[in-house]
Amino acid sequence: MADHHQWVPKARNYPRERKDYSLERQPTRAHPLSGLQRPTPSSATSKEAVNGGGVSSKTSSASNAKSAARTTGAKSAGFIDPLSMMSADFEPAVVEVRGGGGGKTAAPLTKEQMIGSWGVKKESILSKFTTTERLTLTSSYLSGDDRVVTVTKSNLVADRIQSRLEQLDSFEAGSMKEMLNLTQQEYVNKIDQLHSKLQTAWRDDQRVTALKIAIQLSKLLADISPLQFYPSKFVLVTDVLESFGQLIFDRIAEKGGSPGLGGKEDYNAEAAKETCRNWFFKVASIRELLPRLYIEISIMRCITFLEPRSVFAEMVPRFALMIRGIGDHLVASYARCYLARMVIQLAPEILPKSIVLVEDFVASMQQLGLTKLKRKLTDQKLDMSSYVLLHQPALEWITDCYAKQSGVEGLERLLRMAEDSNYTGLLLNCVMTSFKADLVSRSPMKICALIQKNSEDVFPTYILCRTLGLCLMNADTDPKERKKIMNEIWSLVADQGNPQSYISAAEIWVEFAAKFFTVKEVNRVLGDIISHLLPDRAYESCSAVLLQILERLIKHLRSFSLLLSMDKFMPFIDMLQKEEQRLEAAKLLLDAYTKYHQDSAIDPVIINGVLFASKIVHDSISSLSSEDEKRSASVLVCGFLRRIEFGSDFERQLNFYADCRGAFSNLDDVAEFLVHAVNNLAMSARAIQRGHHTRKTAAFVRACVAFSFITIPSLYDIPAQLALYLESAEVALANQCLGQADALIKAAIQLFNASKEELEVFATKMKPAGKIAAEFASNLLALMLVVPDPPEQGILYLVRGILNTIQSCDELVKRPLQMQLLAYASAARQEDYAYHVEGIDSNDRLYGPDPDFLQELDNIASTCLSELLAAVAVLHNAKQNAQAIKMAHELLDIVLAHGDLTKCQSALAILVGFVKTYDPKTVASLRKLAESRRRTDGTAWECLLELL
Known part of the structure; x- marks a missing residue:
């Protein structure tokens, strides 16, 4: 039995302690964040910068209005918050990186800015251009056992020459072997193996072997079958060639005694120059045009060891003339692409000269024999437009390089070339993709005319319509021309017979209409989409795009009253038939309502519509749903509920919450939110009545407490239940509902007593079971300090219940609770408690001494x-x-x-x-x-x- 120790609490004077231990405060004239404040640009300048001389869109006008409202509100309040000021009127800094207006040349780009986009384009090519056909690869380095050539290093020139000659003799023509029936992945793996062997050969000082591997890889680009895989093959091979060129460059730099340096005009190391000349002579001795061309382009960076950088301007036309000797148009197109890729890395200042590559491309395509080509494409089971699309990545990269250093004149020049070409669509699409949207938007009607001239058999019209729409969406167009552009393009979009092609173009122009026109035009466009997709249930194959259209509509038509005012909106939503599609649409609507809905007026139509979407999200949750899915659904539903306020009609608000409790019974987080909301509702009623309830408001408050008392047991999370019981008891106590407060406290104690062994289920590393229990006990006893004992139950009735519960707890839980009880007993023995509830006589006044x-x-x-x-x-x-x-x-x-x-x-x-x-x-x-x-x-x- 434990020794008995007497506890005697010290007498407390709480008002004096608050005075003695509070920190001294001094008034300050300066805001602590005022050092972050920056000068605000004038509104006139801001409008001119955004709207381009007075032309404003709906979006920019709305943002300016909100900004003005924030600024005006801050000034009228007599206090300027630096954080609000920073976010109110500042536009992000815009750096011109492409051709600007008025024919002026844009500021030069850095090398990193110019070459950075190739990685993105490369990944796009590899994912888009694939094949299921079997592939063939010819090489002398992947057959049978790997040949190992040992090179003995020697300082004698004769010995080195003899070693190289032995390497050349060891690889005869008869050693070439053809690998057939390779899958795409196997083909990629073989290319990677050759790349690895090239690097290994280079490390082992087998320069000739490395060169031969590079030559064999370059020869693979002469084989265009299967056609649809050629762009990916180009990416795989040129990555290896670029690595090979870098190895040679580094080798030459080392020869000069300065590893890592390169490209300097005053580089005069004779050893480096000699090695550089030898490599160019070796490459020049390659008999076949294609491997000689590719390898010389890959090592063109090394010319800076021999000549000044200005020599690049002479090399580009020479390479362009060499490419004209390639017989196949697809092979020639990608050879030009590789040349442009190296130019943008090595000499971006000569990018304007890349116009010769575009001119050669257009000229070569003009000479394309359609009859012979169509026969060839038939054998490959490919149509003409699909073949032309194979050229797009190559031409797009070339025009992109040209656009980086050209302005309006460059755009007009390419548009004239497109107008005179038989392949208007291909060149026009690349031009619109490459040039800055502000430049493209200056000639919208001319581009519309070129799109109408396009031959559908050669290039898909819907792609041109989609690209133009993307450009106009990101630029300020003349408001007088918007409707005319919309009519011209939409007629082309509506003529598309393929539902996939139609909806791909319509997706962008729906957003165009939503951004620049009224809901009347948007409604008309939605009606046209419905009429195109309803026959043969074509909408079933377009569900992903329909969801994107919905997202674009919500982005610009943020008012739900506008969305629901369109009679075609709900039929459009009805085309989303599958359960997962309707779920995604419901999530989009809920998320948008939470973010954008600002109207304080309660519209039953809107509430019912969003409530229906909330039920869809709720009904998607089952016992098999993950915690993340439940959490995501709860956030959306709670966001919607948080926006619904019926003003001073508290009874209607409570009835709405009661309906939601039944509608969202699967989501504990929603039930928890509803309890918090109803408790807040009760406290709002108390604030209005200033703590003195009438018969009606007292009944309403008791109804709120009853709502919480009924709802809390439905939760699974026991710590959450305990916290809500205490919160609801505090609300009941503040509203003089002593019977309800006692019932809630008893329920909390009984729940803790019944589930104290289960707290480990809800424990975490940061919050073990003992800490959960101690936190509950601390909050409970803090509340118990001001709760008077029920007269019919005797002294400290509820406290004795807590003490009995503690005695049956586990040691890890019991000890923290006893410490909290010790602190409570000390506070409860004071003559005057630290705090009271208005209108409630606590035990210090009830019992006294x-x-x-x-x-x-x-x-x-x-x-x-x-x-x-x-x-x-x-x-x-x-x-x-x-x-x-x-x-x-x-x-x-x-x-x-x-x-x-x-x-x-x-x-x-x-x-x-x-x-x-x-x-x-x-x-x-x-x-x-x-x-x-x-x-x-x-x-x-x-x-x-x-x-x-």
Whole structure:
């Protein structure tokens, strides 16, 4: 049996303590964030910059209005918040990186800006141009066992020449072997193997072997079958060739004695120059045009060891003339692409000269024999437009390079070329993709005429319509021309017979209409989409695009009243038939409503529509749904519920929450939100009544408390239930509903008693079960301090219930609760409590100095103190010193904070002696604390100093 220790709390004077321990405050004239404030640009300048001389769109006007409202509100309030100022009127800095208006040349781009987009384009090509056909690869380095050639390093020139000659003799023409029936992935793996062998050969000083591998890879680009895989083959091979060129460059730099340097005009190292000439001579000796061309382009960076950088301007026309000798148009197109790719890396200042590559491309396509080509495409089971699309990545990269250093003149030049070409669509699409949208939008009617001229058999018209729409969406077009453009293009879109082609183009122009026109035009466009997709249930294959259209509509028509005012909107939504499609649409609508809906007026049509979407999201949740899915659905639904406010009609608000409780029963987070919302509703009613309820408002508050009491048990999360019970009890107490408050507290105690063993299920590493219990006990006892005892139940009825519950708890849970109970007993024994609830007489006023009441508190406190000291001794005897020290520290904190040190000396002596023995580092802190408090609290802290 544990030794009995008497607990005597110290008398507290809370008003004096608040005064003594509060920090001094001084008024300040400067806002602490005022150093972050920046000057605000004038509104006139801002409008001119955004709208381009007075032409404004709906979006920009709305944003300017919101910005003005924020600024005006801040000034009228007499206080300017620096954070609000920074976000109110500042537009992001825009750096011109492409050709600007008026024929002026844009600011030059950095090398990183220019070559950065190739990685994105490369990934796009590899994912788009694939094949299921079997492929063929010819090489002498992947057949049978790998040949190993040992090179003996020697300082004698004759020995090195002999070694190279032996390498050349070891690879005869007869060693070439053809690998058939390779899948695409196997083909890619073989290319990677050749790349690895090239690097290995280079590391082993087998330069000829590396060159031969590069030649064999270059020869693969002469084979265009299968056609649809050729762009991906080009990417795979040229990546290896670029690596090969870099190896040669680094080798030459090392020869010159300055590894890592390159491209300097004053580079005069004779060894580097000699090595460089040898490599160019080796490449020039390659008999076949295609491998010689590709490898020379890959090493063209090395010319800077021999000539100044200006030589690049002479090399580009020479390479362009060489490419004219390639017989196949597809092969020639990608050879030009590779040349442009190297030029943009090595000499971006000569990009305007890349116009010759575009001219050669157009001229070669003009000479294309359609009859012979169509026969060839028939054998490949490919139509003409699909073949032309194979050229698009190559031409697009060339025009993109040209557009980076050209302006309006460059655009007009390419448009004239497109007008005169038989392949107008291909060149026009590349031009619109490459040039800045502001430039393209200057000639919209001319581009519309070129699109109408396009031959559908040669290039798909819907792609041109889609590309133009993307350009106009990202530029400020003349408002007078928008409707004419819309009519011209939509007639072309509507003529598309293929539903996939139609909806792909319509997706962009629906957004164009939503951004620049009224809902009347948008409604008309939606009606046309419905009429195109309803026959033969074509909408079933277009569900992904329909969802994107919905997202684009919501982006610009943010008002739900506008969306629902269109009679074609709901039929459009009805085309989303599958469950997962309707779910995504519902999520889009809910997310948009949460973000954009600003109308404070309650429209039943809108509420019912969004509530229907919320039910779709809710009904998608089942017992198999993951926690992330439940959390995501709850966030959307709670976001919707948070926006619904019926103003001062509190009863209607409560009825709405009651309906939602039944509609969203699968989502615990929603139920928890509803309890918080109803509690807030009750407190709002109290605020309006200023704490003095009428019969009607009192009944309403009791209905709110009853709502919470019924809803809380439906939650699965026990810690959440406990917290909500206490919150609801506080609300009931604040509204003088003592019976309801008692019922809620009892329910919380009973739940804790019944589920204390299950707290481990909800525990985490950061919040173990003991901490959950201690947190609940702290909040419960803080509430119990102001809750008067029920007259019919006797003194400390609810507290005794808590004490009985604690006795049956596990040790890890029990000890923190006893410490909280010890602190409660000390606070409850004061003559005047630290806080009260308006209109409620707490036990300090109910009992006053009643000896029975005080004796009961002393018995509870002394029992808890004795058991806690015994627990420390048990842990110490069990050699669990770490836990014993932790508990001793926590208990010592309670004693120092709440106990009368002059009358609790036995307990204080035990704890201080334990700390001095096992944690001597704390002694100095305790001594410093006692000395500082002795000046104000007198002899109480001298007891502690004597023990230390």
